[in-house]
Amino acid sequence: MRHSIRTPALAVLALLAAGSGPAWAHAHLQSATPAPGSTVAAPDTVVISYTEGVEARFSSIEVQDAAGHRVDKGTLSTVPTDNKRLSIGLQPLQPGTYKVTWHVTSVDTHKTDGTFQFTVKPQG
Ligand SMILES: [Cu+2]
Structure with missing residues (x-):
């Protein structure tokens, strides 16, 4: 479902529903917490801010450990007043490297994607 805008008609409907604002730009990652490439104490969420507003219904964030196991809680959270920001809860993380996809x-209905990594440092 989250990759379902494929037909021109649906895309036009989605565009109309999105209302006004800076159109025809793509949503790229602007910043994230944990920051890409950072080493941090175990976080309980990943928060990503984008350069444009995004449609949470048609978006996803997955977090995997080094063995490829999902460690996110699966449900995106949004801030009603800020459609440029998405977050996702995490299960308790052990020290190690994690990949965010x-x-x-x-x-404006354009799709973008990316990945980055962060590292959870050993406690103490
Ligand atoms: Cu675009």
Whole structure:
């Protein structure tokens, strides 16, 4: 479902529903917490801010451990007043390296995706 805008008719409907604003730009990662490439104490969420508003219904964030196991809680959270930001809860993380894979559909219906890693440092 989250990759379902494929037909021109649906894309036009989605565009109309999105309302006004800076159109025809793509949503790229602007910043994230944990920051890409950072080493941090175990976080309980990943938060990503984008350069354009995104449609949470047609977006996803997955977080995997080094063995490829999903460690996110599966449900995106949004901030009603800020459609440029998505977050996802995490299960308790052990020290190690984690990969974040995101796919978003911006309010102009364009799709972008990317990955980054962060490292959870040993406690103490
Ligand atoms: Cu675009």
